[in-house]
Amino acid sequence: MSPNGLGTAVALLALTAPIAVELLAQGWQDDVDYPADPGVTYEDLLEGLSVSTQWPTYSGDYTGRRHSPLTQIKPRNVHRLVPQWTFQSGTTARGRGFETNPLVFNGVLYVTGPNNYAWALDARTGRPFWEYRRDLPSDLTYGARAPVNRGFGMLGQRLFMVTLDAHLLAFDRTTGSILWDTVLADYRVGHAATAAPLVIEGKVIVGISGGEYPTRGFVDAYDPETGLRIWRFYTVPSPGERGSETWPDDAQILARGGGATWMTGSYDPELDLIYWGVGNPNPDFYGDSRPGDNLYTSSLIALDAATGTLRWHYQFTPHDLYDWDSAHVPVLADLSIGGKPRKVVMVANRNGFFYVLDRTTGELLLGKPFTETTWAREIGPDGRPIVLNDGSKGCLPDMWGGTNFMPPSYHPALAMLFVTARETCAIYAPQEPEQLTPGAWNIGGVVWVESDQGYGALRAIDVRTGERKWQFRYPTPTIAGVTTTASGLVFAGDNEGNFIAFDARTGKPLWHYQTGAPIWGAGAVTFMLDDRQLVLIPSGSSLTAFALPDD
């Protein structure tokens, strides 16, 4: 029996017979060279990427920076990067991408895929230890349109994954078996779940999809041990609650106001605040039935991690008519602004603006466009965009926006945020929905997209000023995530399938590899294994690992 086989046996027995496990482990001890899997601790999650051999949570750590301190691969040798292995998932997200972020722990990759497949892979070879496939119902709603998943969360011996039928699952990390299965919401009314859970001490935080259906979004916290819900925050208030004054006085409209929460948030352990992006109001394009700002849609919310109560919010797109979800990874940093140290949260938003907010109070510190959008060019003193073009004066960014959910990356030493921007031209034609049916698509109109006018770009934003330092243009609008390393590299990709390494200072492309399918939604993951730095990128139905040659 291999050491891994032993691990499986130990884990299986651990559920029922702890004494037998001890005996078994002792009996094998002489044959096992390395220590037993210690389990993922909260301290491991806090340390994030400062432990070079791990990538323990969606963004690498709680800050949402996707910034690795690794330096083995650097601007002067990255041109030598070569593939080490390719894993073929055997499943595709039709019309979407392989949006997952693999987690890395003790030489094993924990990977989710489209259609709620999942795997534990040997990081040395890409070979699977186990595969999981969920038996999904045939009448999925959102889950049928976008059958994607963005990754696991993990703690102890457990992995956590949400599903297209809107459940939260806990897996035994060693065997792939299901330990508990909790229903988040009724998928039949239009919900699905796709975002990687955010695991903090004693809680698994998850969001929900469904903003294009008559649904109501929420952020939930669950007990990692039992799967029982600890708290829920609804992103659209109940009648009479704070925020309900930004909606019509109609309980039915509030009950289906949208506000999905389909991207993983960030966490400040010192403030004990969770930062989470909230999606569009419903119906997406038709706003006459929902006069008002429609809080907390198209906003960033800061929730008390202990109780789920709202500490502050900032709404990027009041009364959104363009499906500009604020489904982004909030990026936490400590900046000096006006000579004062500020704890900030940064968002490059789907509405085309880059924002810096005080993350203790929600105060707006900077708001500048990073795209060519004509919707607005500045934020007024009241913190609201000064809208110049509601669509009546020519095209606006399309409903995929000036960027989208693909995670950006922040390089702290350079004080630059790297974001995949989209420049598009769309005409919005709102229409009043004829009838509202639970489980039926409800976007309130159509959008004309002039596809041949669009392009994409990787843009470097100086976070102190919002100024663009450089850009690299892609032929078409692109949905690729971004990752940076301390050696001064930016890993990104494009819709044509290139996985690309750039010089972070200059924007010069230093290396690229044509993967054969769009880099879509995912960003690179990097870690050390056997003293070599590996870089992973999902693309199409495959996951490929790169490293410098072994010689």
Added chain:
Amino acid sequence: MFRPPFAILIVAAPLIAGAVGVNPYEGDSGAIRVGEALFRSQCAACHGPDAKGISAPDLTALWTSGATDERIYRMIRTGVPESAMPPSGAPDKQLWAIVAYLKNLGAVPAWPHATGDPDRGREVFAVECARCHRMHGNGGRHGPDLSNIAAIRTRETVARAIREPSASVTAGYRAVTLVTSDGARLRGIAKGEDAFSIQIIDANERLRGFRKADLRAVDHERTSAMPEFGPADLSDAVLEDLLEYLHRETATDGSAAPPEPSPSAASE
């Protein structure tokens, strides 16, 4: 050109129980407009803004290739298994509007018989067109194959494409000039491109790929690679001859006499 994957469609269709019915919007101009907007926002990323195909098939000739309204409806509803085509949960009305739009694209009225002489047109085609356009297995490969042009485009569209070819250039047929590191200029048709490379068909119909790093410049031409045939180059009467020849050779609706098989076509 891509062929629609009807083999897959036929497998998928029987999985759906019950009759779907006929399109309530057939020929409804308002619904066609809505269908076009839906198509541009939901389908165009893969099928192209004009439905002529990018990474997914050209949809402009579905009905002339044997499709029915119901099959297309079901294909959009269920998606195509094991392909990038997703299922749709959109309301029936939206799907039928898309079907109406697509059918309208392919709804080419039979070309009227005109005064031109198709035999004279054949000579014009051989001299002016065949170097770049293929028909029934003969001719060049720089421009679109015209073997079914009378079935998929109106007579007016084809006439305009001859008079003003730059007014609308089909994706995959745009001209590009590459300047190599030694300064040589190479003109061709761009068949594919990404941030670092370009794939062309050159003047000699060779498929050639280049790394942009090895090129001094990549100059995309705004105008069509096809020369303009104004009235001075091609009189109205000669244009009529040419159109009549295209009608005779490429109509599939019986509106033209069946083409006489040419020896070279029969040999393929």
